[in-house]
Amino acid sequence: MAARAGEQVATRNQVSSDVFVVCRGWAFRYFQLSDGRRQILKFLLPGDVFSSVTVFETAFHFSVKALTEVQVSGFSRSEIRARCVADPNVQIAVANSCITDTHDATELLTALGQCSAEERIAHLLLHLMPRIAARNVIREQRYPFPLRQQHIADAVGLTPVHVSRVFSVFRDRYILAMSEGYLKVFDLPELERIGSLR
Amino acid sequence: MAARAGEQVATRNQVSSDVFVVCRGWAFRYFQLSDGRRQILKFLLPGDVFSSVTVFETAFHFSVKALTEVQVSGFSRSEIRARCVADPNVQIAVANSCITDTHDATELLTALGQCSAEERIAHLLLHLMPRIAARNVIREQRYPFPLRQQHIADAVGLTPVHVSRVFSVFRDRYILAMSEGYLKVFDLPELERIGSLR
DNA sequence: CGATCGGTTGATATGAATCAACGTGCGTGG
DNA sequence: CCACGCACGTTGATTCATATCAACCGATCG
Numbered sequence: 001m002a003a004r005a006g007e008q009v010a011t012r013n014q015v016s017s018d019v020f021v022v023c024r025g026w027a028f029r030y031f032q033l034s035d036g037r038r039q040i041l042k043f044l045l046p047g048d049v050f051s052s053v054t055v056f057e058t059a060f061h062f063s064v065k066a067l068t069e070v071q072v073s074g075f076s077r078s079e080i081r082a083r084c085v086a087d088p089n090v091q092i093a094v095a096n097s098c099i100t101d102t103h104d105a106t107e108l109l110t111a112l113g114q115c116s117a118e119e120r121i122a123h124l125l126l127h128l129m130p131r132i133a134a135r136n137v138i139r140e141q142r143y144p145f146p147l148r149q150q151h152i153a154d155a156v157g158l159t160p161v162h163v164s165r166v167f168s169v170f171r172d173r174y175i176l177a178m179s180e181g182y183l184k185v186f187d188l189p190e191l192e193r194i195g196s197l198r
Numbered sequence: 199m200a201a202r203a204g205e206q207v208a209t210r211n212q213v214s215s216d217v218f219v220v221c222r223g224w225a226f227r228y229f230q231l232s233d234g235r236r237q238i239l240k241f242l243l244p245g246d247v248f249s250s251v252t253v254f255e256t257a258f259h260f261s262v263k264a265l266t267e268v269q270v271s272g273f274s275r276s277e278i279r280a281r282c283v284a285d286p287n288v289q290i291a292v293a294n295s296c297i298t299d300t301h302d303a304t305e306l307l308t309a310l311g312q313c314s315a316e317e318r319i320a321h322l323l324l325h326l327m328p329r330i331a332a333r334n335v336i337r338e339q340r341y342p343f344p345l346r347q348q349h350i351a352d353a354v355g356l357t358p359v360h361v362s363r364v365f366s367v368f369r370d371r372y373i374l375a376m377s378e379g380y381l382k383v384f385d386l387p388e389l390e391r392i393g394s395l396r
Numbered sequence: 397c398g399a400t401c402g403g404t405t406g407a408t409a410t411g412a413a414t415c416a417a418c419g420t421g422c423g424t425g426g
Numbered sequence: 427c428c429a430c431g432c433a434c435g436t437t438g439a440t441t442c443a444t445a446t447c448a449a450c451c452g453a454t455c456g
Binding site: 031033034037038039041051052053056057061062085095096098099101102103105106107108109110112113114154155156157197198 | 229237301355
Binding site for chain 1: 401403405
C-alpha cells in the first residue's frame with residue numbers, strides 16, 4: 001500500500017484486521033482534537049509498526065498520516081498472534097516493541113510536562129537521530145530530515161513561529177542547521193546538554 | 199508489602215523478578231529528572247499494575263512512590279508468563295492492561311502538548327473520577343481524593359501556585375470543590391466541556 | 397507571472413511562573 | 427496545655443516564556 005506525502009493512511013476508531021508497518025518513507029501517528037489541534041505521538045520510520053498495541057486490539061486509537069511518500073504493509077493480526085504462540089522470537093519482538101513505545105511515550109510525556117521549548121526540541125532531535133542513523137548512512141552528522149517546522153511544533157506542543165525562533169537560536173550558537181531536507185549537527189555535546197532529560 | 203505515605207516503593211533501573219500491583223491505597227508512577235523536576239505518569243489505584251510492560255522487562259523505567267499508606271503485592275514474572283501460555287484469559291488481561299496504559303499515555307500526552315492549564319486539570323479529574331468510582335461507592339458526586347496540589351502540578355506540568363489558582367476559578371464558577379481529602383463535583387457537564395479532549 | 401507554501405522577523409499580548417507574604421491546621425515537644 | 431514549626435493552600439505583584447498578529451521573503455509550481 002502506498003500513499004503520497006500528506007495523505008492520511010489510518011484514522012481513529014477505524015477497525016482493521018491487520019497490523020500495519022511502514023516499509024518506506026516517513027509517517028506520523030497523531031491524536032486529533034475536534035478544534036483542529038493535534039498532538040503528534042510518534043514519527044514512524046521504515047520498520048516501525050503504527051503502534052505496537054495494535055497487535056492486541058482491533059480499532060485504532062489514533063490517526064496516521066504520510067509525511068513523505070510512503071509504502072505501508074499490513075500483516076494479519078490473527079496470524080501474528082498465532083506465530084507468537086508458535087515462535088518465542090515473535091513474542092519477544094512484540095514485547096520489545098511495546099517496551100519501546102511505552103518508554104518513548106514516558107520520555108515525551110516528561111519532556112512536554114517539564115521542559116522548556118529549547119529542551120523539548122533538542123530532546124526530539126536527539127530521539128530521532130539514532131533512529132535515522134539506524135536506517136541511513138550518516139556522514140559528518142548530516143541526517144536526512146523531512147519534517148516541516150509545523151510537524152515539530154505539533155510534536156512538542158509549540159507554535160511553528162516559536163519553533164523557528166528556537167532553531168534560529170540553535171543556528172546562531174552553531175549547534176545545528178536545517179536545510180534542504182537535512183539536519184546537520186555541529187555541536188552534539190551541547191545539544192545533549194540541552195535535551196538529554198537527565 | 200506495605201509502605202507509608204510518601205515512601206518510595208520502586209526506583210528507576212531497579213531490577214526485579216516480580217511484577218507489582220497496588221492492593222490498597224494510592225501510589226503514583228513518575229519519571230525523575232536530575233534537577234528535581236518530576237513528571238507523574240500515572241496515579242495507581244488498588245488493582246493497578248505499576249506498569250503493564252513490566253510483564254515483559256526486568257528493570258523499571260520509572261519510579262513509584264506511595265501517596266497514601268499503601269499495600270503492594272509482587273507476582274513472579276516467570277509465573278505470569280507461564281500462565282499467559284496456559285490461560286488465554288491471563289493473556290487477554292495483560293494485553294488489555296497494555297492497551298489501557300498506552301491509551302492513557304496518548305491522552306495525557308495530548309493534554310500536555312495541546313491544552314491550557316484549565317483543560318489539563320479538568321482532563322486529569324475526568325480521567326480519575328471513573329477510576330475512583332470503580333473502587334468506591336460514590337454519593338452525590340463526592341469522590342475520595344488524596345492528591346495534594348503538588349501532585350496535580352507534577353502530573354499536568356504546572357506549578358502548585360497555578361494549580362491553586364485554577365481550582366479557585368473552578369470553585370468560583372461552582373464547578374467543583376476540594377476539601378478534606380474529597381473532590382466534590384457540582385457541574386459535571388461544564389467540567390466535561392472544559393476537559394474532554396474532543 | 398501570480399499564487400501558494402514554508403520559514404523568518406518584529407511588535408505586542410497573554411498565560412503561567414516566580415517571588416513573597418500570609419493564614420490555617422496539625423503534630424511535636426516542652 | 428501551650429508554643430512552635432512545618433506543610434499546605436491562597437493571594438497579590440511582577441516577570442518571563444511563549445502565543446498571536448502581521449509583514450515580508452524566497453522557492454516552487456501551475
